[in-house]
Amino acid sequence: MQQVNRIILAPMEGVLDGAVRELLTQVNQYDYCVTEFVRVTDQLLPKKTYYRLCPELQHQDSFQGKTLSGTPIRVQLLGQSPEHLAANAVRAIELGSFGIDLNAGCPAKTVVGSQGGAYLLKTPELIYQITRAVRQAVAKEFPVSVKVRLGWDDKSLCYEIADAVEQGGATEITIHGRTKEDGYRADRIDWQTIGKIQQTLSIPVIANGEIFSVQAAQQCMQETHCQDIMIGRGALNLPNIANIIRLNEERLAWDKVLTILYRYAQTTQEHLENKPFYHSSRIKQWLTYLKVEYPQAVTLLQEIRTLKAQQEMIDALAKRVEL
Numbered sequence: 001m002q003q004v005n006r007i008i009l010a011p012m013e014g015v016l017d018g019a020v021r022e023l024l025t026q027v028n029q030y031d032y033c034v035t036e037f038v039r040v041t042d043q044l045l046p047k048k049t050y051y052r053l054c055p056e057l058q059h060q061d062s063f064q065g066k067t068l069s070g071t072p073i074r075v076q077l078l079g080q081s082p083e084h085l086a087a088n089a090v091r092a093i094e095l096g097s098f099g100i101d102l103n104a105g106c107p108a109k110t111v112v113g114s115q116g117g118a119y120l121l122k123t124p125e126l127i128y129q130i131t132r133a134v135r136q137a138v139a140k141e142f143p144v145s146v147k148v149r150l151g152w153d154d155k156s157l158c159y160e161i162a163d164a165v166e167q168g169g170a171t172e173i174t175i176h177g178r179t180k181e182d183g184y185r186a187d188r189i190d191w192q193t194i195g196k197i198q199q200t201l202s203i204p205v206i207a208n209g210e211i212f213s214v215q216a217a218q219q220c221m222q223e224t225h226c227q228d229i230m231i232g233r234g235a236l237n238l239p240n241i242a243n244i245i246r247l248n249e250e251r252l253a254w255d256k257v258l259t260i261l262y263r264y265a266q267t268t269q270e271h272l273e274n275k276p277f278y279h280s281s282r283i284k285q286w287l288t289y290l291k292v293e294y295p296q297a298v299t300l301l302q303e304i305r306t307l308k309a310q311q312e313m314i315d316a317l318a319k320r321v322e323l
Helices: 018-026 047-053 082-095 117-122 124-137 158-167 191-198 214-224 233-237 241-247 254-265 278-290 296-304 310-318
Strands: 006-009 032-039 073-078 100-104 144-149 172-176 205-208 228-231
Touching: 006 018, 006 241, 018 032, 018 254, 032 047, 032 100, 047 082, 073 082, 082 100, 082 124, 100 117, 100 124, 117 124, 117 144, 124 144, 124 158, 144 158, 158 172, 158 191, 191 205, 191 214, 205 214, 214 228, 214 241, 228 241, 233 241, 233 278, 254 278, 254 310, 278 296, 278 310, 296 310
Parallel strands: 006 032, 006 228, 032 073, 073 100, 100 144, 144 172, 172 205, 205 228
Antiparallel strands: none
């Protein structure tokens, strides 16, 4: 069995917020986490924007920029202006981020519609310029990573994209094994092409996409020749998947998963004051992932489907949790 080196918790816009990162890093040994993207347009963003998307920056002393279990956080920036991305990268580092991640892979319509994320895959030269600008702005001791896909609607530029990242001075590259047009279709995952790209680069390559089990992680590492992997949706399907892969742990029992959901329901965040249904919608969303591995999640989702207020969700989960 191939030994994994690093396991990174992926950025998932609208899903993996600071509270979820906190809970997942308590039950897993992740090497670092990447935040939901901070959208950069044409200005230096205020500190409050970073604190909202990366509350770990406000932790005190040795936990600044880390979850309370000690896992480092890397702020992810999304945009298309090298100058403004570089300025915001400096700010994120000053606030305590353990490096910078650049988003060149998000396939969401709202993102690519504003020429960000996966839209950059059309222009490797711009990826190079962005990477170079950020690398030159950020002190060398802080890593700069870039997350990409294999291309826009085909893979014809995949080597050029990866070369742009390396030539721009990135510390490492994360490659999601699908094109933008592939979306998240399971049948489109292409780990072998990641492996071919990996052989052309001298910087570390982190493989990403369709890792939902130990078996998938092993197959991914074998086909990509990578020992570093990034896990996204799999971390929500199976909350302790990193430790299952790394340490051969048993999967969490359902009662432990319920406790995680209950603790999440109780979290408070200042920016959610005007979003009274935030927790209920997020927990229902999480249950749709969990039901892949836990049939109990299907029943629970049915039982709480009409609940909206945070306190309603807390009360409903409290009845089911063994405290």
